[in-house]
Amino acid sequence: MSSFGSYLKKHTEALVKDVGIEPACELTGKSKATLGRYYSDHAEHADRFMPIDAVAALEEAASYPHVTSALAELKGISLSYDERRRNTDDKGGVNSDVIALSQRFAMLMAEYQQSIEDGVITVNEAKRLLKETTALQQVLIDMKLHLEDETST
Structure with a gap:
């Protein structure tokens, strides 16, 4: 597995654990086993990565955008994390x-x-x-x- 693959898998695991395995299953529609494969470092799962829509759903629920920040770091990009959480959706x-x-x-x-x-x-x-x-x-x-x-x- 490439170094970036291992790095992404570690951050995927951090994302799933941040949200919690049960809520992550509900948000993504994936089983515990499938989610586990996305961050497994075993050779048989080296080419498995979490789909971007699942990452987006989990990062919405997470306390931090683990995978997005990892992708940015791999590209040498710095992100500015906006911690504000609005009380209502902006309909204006x-x-x-x-x-x-x-x-x-x-x-x-x-x-x-x-x-x-x-x-x-x-x-x-x-x-x-x-x-x-x-x-x-x-x-x-x-x-x-x-x-x-x-x-x-």
């Missing part, structure tokens, strides 16, 4: 996104203006700017997803 769509986008941009500009006031951006100010930039990026991602939803229906 693109219009709500445009409002959120303008509000987030205003907050970023206010933070920037305050940070640059003395001519120097300190480490703490840079961290606050980065946090606002990441929040703005998340609004853009939400907007992209809403636009894709609207064009597919």
